[in-house]
């Protein structure tokens with residue numbers, strides 16, 4: 001219904017239509033307003049550091065009269081210290097989506113296609129289309145693994161998440177390094193949205209490769225999706241070019257509140273590590289429970305599991321869960337139409353999910 005009214009509203013004269021930059025937008029997971037068990041957008045089930053809550057409470061609204069610091073110094077300095085790099089090696093933005101989008105605009109300008117996997121974060125394709133960047137999508141292998149040799153051919157740039165989304169598969173650092181090393185003349189972006197749940201980061205390689213950008217977010221491991229903070233780590237030259245593009249666009253991307261809250265999150269490392277650890281523990285337990293029910297999934301190193309059941313249709317399962325007020329993510333796109341992506345919630349949320357899954361599976365047989 002909604003789509004139809006949209007279409008009539010967009011009933012433009014074809015010549016006028018030609019003037020417009022048209023794109024097929026990214027479709028985010030649902031954000032239901034009623035109380036549900038929400039395991040569909042990889043949010044963190046735990047609150048951010050209590051220090052974030054404290055500074056929020058202490059915020060002086062009068063401060064909002066003033067523009068925020070355009071260079072976001074307090075946050076870049078805090079992140080630089082945290083990662084052991086110089087201040088000019090960090091670029092911050094409004095969520096990693098903002099950072100990634102700016103990276104596409106800044107770094108992917110060749111005639112040759114950029115490369116990213118056929119099954120990955122679906123925003124990459126949207127930005128490529130929006131900015132008119134040619135792209136090709138090498139297929140993950142039948143086990144959903146990246147085939148690194150596919151990225152050795154001539155290209156205009158490379159981007160992939162590690163761990164990949166929605167598969168949750170983590171590739172070891174030597175694998176990532178091979179891809180970077182084989183592409184010395186183009187920019188390689190490693191999207192590390194889930195790295196805190198996984199293993200070694202490509203940030204270690206920044207000093208050795210001048211073509212590497214590592215992108216991170218506060219939305220998953222730092223429980224701050226609603227605050228919109230993301231950042232890139234790279235060498236000063238590439239960060240400088242990113243800043244030039246940002247300042248040509250909007251100088252004040254980061255609001256005052258986000259800057260202050262971001263700093264508090266990074267400073268409370270003990271709390272951060274503890275909440276990441278809890279999620280990993282729940283994930284490992286969830287793997288054994290799902291296996292007992294007959295689910296199959298690639299080994300997850302993220303805060304979600306990409307699962308299929310050989311005897312139960314994924315779409316049907318998705319609908320049945322939704323009726324029980326449990327939201328997981330389902331795409332129904334090619335090669336993954338039998339898969340659900342389940343975010344790791346609290347142990348209690350997972351218990352409820354598993355009870356519901358058992359009921360769905362029992363009803364079928």
Ligand SMILES: *Cc1c(COP(=O)(O)O)cnc(C)c1O
Nearest residue numbers: 095096097121161193217219230
């Ligand atoms: C969640 C996610 C992002 C975007 O996160 P932001 O909330 O915009 O920081 C980027 N890449 C991947 C792979 C993600 O899963």
